Amino acid sequence: MANDIVIAQTTSDDENQAKALARGAVESKLAAGVHIDAPITAFYWWKGKVEAAQEWRISYMTTTDRLPALEAWLHQKHPYDIPQWVTLPVTGGSEAYLSWVVEETAQD
Template identity: 80%
Template sequence: MANEIVIAQTTIDNEDQAKELARGAVESKLAAGVHIDAPITAVYWWKSEVETTLEWRISYMTTTERLPQLETWLSERHPYDVPQWITLPVTGGSDAYLAWVVEETTRD
């Protein structure tokens, strides 16, 4: 497939903001679809302290072609100083689903 499919992930501590970041990316055709996981517990170092908080994981299904635009778009809207941003390669899947991701992230 010409466009490689990736899953890009971030987290946020507010469910409504998670939904806004999900919907905005889909409406902008930066992601074909987005999953928001139920609250997870995050434990991490921040400013020399161990923090524990509830966060929602947001997983964007997109292409490597659209990934840079998605990252820029998200960084302009995410309230964290250092938001999580990781990408996971999709190494397989149904041809129909992978084609759908490409189709939905292609600008008209």
């Protein structure tokens, strides 16, 4: 079952936007749960120069089946031109937790 679960991540430079992206994904059953990390400092190249920003990392717990819909939803809702979007495979975990992720993201 672990192979069916992924953690997908993005960032936002606005805490309220991060919360909206988290809540919306859970309400839409695209993610079973979402964690928002405390502000982090990001350094990155943008339009030919190094930028720095305070951001909130948003981690979505979802299934491989729901991942394409979550990604499409995120790109529609996210204000960035190119939002970070990475996925991390879950290679293990408690069966109860992994089952919960599958149950909570099941399409009605």
